[in-house]
Amino acid sequence: MGEGSMYSKDLVHLARVAMSGRPQDAQTLVQRLARRYQRTNGELSESLRGLLRATPHLDAPMRDHGNASPVPLDGDTRQALIRTDQLGPVRSPILAAPVRAQLEQLRDEHRMRDRLEAAGLAPSRTGLFVGPPGVGKTLAAHWLASELKVPLLVLDLATVMSSYLGRTGSNIRKVLDYAKSSPSVLLLDELDTVAKRRDDEAEVGELKRLVTVLLQEIDDWPSTSLLLAATNHGDLLDPAVWRRFDVIANFPIPGPAELGEALNQYCGDAGTEVIEFLTRILAGHSFADAERFVLAAKRKAVLTDERLFDVLLAAGQDRLRTMDHADRLQIALDLLQDGELSQRRVSELTGVSRDTLRRRQRHT
Known part of the structure; x- marks a missing residue:
């Protein structure tokens, strides 16, 4: 595209935006054109920048100056659109x-x-x-x-x-x-x-x-x-x-590291053991799912006057019981591999026998 053709195209674009009654858009386009021509036509670029400097910035007095601009409303329902x-x-x-x-x-x-x-x-x-x-x-x-x-x-x-x-x-x-x-x-x-x-x-x-x-x-x-x-x-x-x-x-579904970090935030001082356990139980779930799970446990702990640690572990075990044996076994092996819990404790939490855990560990 020749320089003259490019100027014509930009001029038509600027005229279209200006005639549409959108002054903020016109000012934005002038800023963009000033940058575009900075290398190829310095005189034109500086003229456009001068025009911008001489024109008051089109900020509405809605936030910075405490004089709120009306929020746009739907023409039918008169409800706020934003x-x-x-x-x-x-x-x-x-x-x-x-x-x-x-x-x-x-x-x-x-x-x-x-x-x-x-x-x-x-x-x-x-x-x-x-x-x-x-x-x-x-x-x-x-x-x-x-x-x-x-x-x-x-x-x-x-x-x-x-x-x-x-x-x-x-x-x-x-x-x-x-x-x-x-x-x-x-x-x-x-x-x-x-x-x-x-x-x-x-x-x-x-x-x-x-x-x-x-x-x-x-x-x-x-x-x-x-x-x-x-x-x-x-x-x-x-x-x-x-x-x-x-x-x-x-934005992916959180992995074990991200989910563990989130559970640390949600659970407070519930303890490392419960975090490790829930990270495996809630694998494949979103942050929102994990937060809902913890909030439900917190509410129950308050209503029953139980320790949050105990309520969270019980809720995790309830969820674990709904899984098939292969999934429970994999969670148990993952917990052992993390190295934070003993074999006995993993068996207690997951319901997978220690003999089964020992056999599987020997073959991995």
Whole structure:
């Protein structure tokens, strides 16, 4: 593409955004063009930067100045389309090392935006969190907002889908315009909702237009905020959606190390033995499953005036009894291999005889 053709394309794009009545998007596009032409046309780049410096930043007075802007409402139900979670204590999420590295870089890019911009770069604007329920996607978004000291705005796409599908695009635009008006982290929860509702053939056209709205908004997202999306069903997403995100983080079911760390948090001072036992009993389950299990035990311990240690062990043994013999035996062998519990204690906990354990150990 020639330089003149590139200028024409960018000019048309800028005019389209400006005429759509979205000033935040127009300002974001000017910022992007200033960076793009920094190397090839320094004079044009500096003129665009001068225009930005001379234009007041389009922050709405909704959070930083204590004068709240109205939350966008659904035109039919008049219910709020977005949930705002203000800053507060957020525990650091327990994550696999690759995911933690991605989140920390996202945080650092936005914390050190000035350094990136001085090098002609911009921080990542968008991230897609993929994984089954209960593995920490929402907690990770809370943590990022807390680390960046900005509000977390949550848009649940399952609830924003209007009974009249044609209005859903308008609802989404309202929310995204609201989120752009001041630095924030916006979480689009259940992104796959858009792809899953394909049972009514009459609505397929509207769904395609809705996906187009989302893609346009993701493309035009300002670098002053962070747009995150979460999905439990990445396989249902439109392929074009994947390409729009700067960062894609895959949240797996926790392994033994991550699950053990989480149980240490949930159980408090219940003891090493119960943590080792429950880590094996709850293998393959999410953080949310493990937390529910521990909370149920805590409630029972309070109501029955028993030690939490005893209640947790009994609950673990109850769950163990529902498993077949092969699974119980494997858990017993894993506990022995961990080296924290004696053979006698493993036999007591799992119900697998010591003779069976000795025979299996001799053959491994």
